[in-house]
Amino acid sequence: MNDYLYEVARRLIEFDTVSANSVVPAMDYLAKEFASRGFKTALQPMELLGVSQANLVAWAGPPRSDGLIISAHVDTVPYAGQPGWEREPLKFEAAGDRIYGRGTSDMKGFIAQCLDAMRTQDLSKLKRPLVFVLTASEEVGCLGAHEVAPALKQILGECPVPKLAWIGEPSTYEVYHAHKSIVSFGVTVRGIGGHSGAPAKGVNAIAVMGRVIEAIGRLQEERRMSPDADFQTIFADAPTDVINFGTVRGGLALNMIAEECVLRISYRTLPNADPLQLYREVEQRVAAIDTHDYASREHRATIEIGLPMVVPPLNSPRGTALERALFDVTGAKTSGGALYGTDGGWFTSSGIVSLICGPGDLDQAHQPNEYIRREPFERGTAIVHKVIERLCNSD
């Protein structure tokens, strides 16, 4: 058993890096660890969603082109209020062939492997740059990556920004080169309140929201009826854009006309599309709906569509040196599409080709009693070493 690997993972799980909290203490710890191995480090401080956050960049190797970025997010999804927990979320607990704790699979286990690999990495042997990029606020819309990807050139200074990024998101060591975009926004219907006994004096916002949902639901149906042949294998479950009604809230009481109703919605578009095209279609459809209440033709509701938050898609070219290295080293035979979004979308926007491949188990990510299996956890240090050997140590 490798003590340092377990020690780093234990420390990382103990930092409560749920996205609503600051990751800065965890980043400070990681920066110290990388610096103690001889890396240059830089924290990129920022304020995200009202919280002080930071990304960490740690780099080594000669200032040549064609190096490698290895990337992971440090934040996790929440655990408080999530039913089903039978273990301490912030306690790193090994039991049988599993290691439990929030973030073990997604994706602190991978970060521990990276640091463990650096324990025995001779940085003077690097022939190309090796750059670790650790991000904040991935789970709330890849906000950290949005800041760090375009800033890498400035942060790295004379060291050229590598064109390849390996993101160790949970994939049970399968390789993914594509994922859909994620776009989220709110729709607010404002009606006119009043007593439910006199509906004609008001406009019920819930009633009008029903029409909004119907209009957007039709769009989803149309998309479902015309799947994209190019993505039949990559996204076998849904080779189309998909729309999800996330939450809807409206009304105060049974005897009151609902004055306001708010829908939160997200969708995922195929990686070859402009992520905002569907948003514009939603705007058009919603603009065309009848904003009267069913109870009266007298008054109208107003509908406001909020600004979209966008996580860009990933659609990396096949056959890169990183893909070959990941195939050889992990035993993966082909590359597919991930069901989730990643920081890779923002790397792509900065001209960095990203691939996803990591030790965690997607079925465990975001789950109560999250765990990583011992075997892929312990195997990962060697995998990190070998990928670096291929991409940074050879001519």
Ligand SMILES: [Zn+2]
């Ligand atoms: Zn993740």
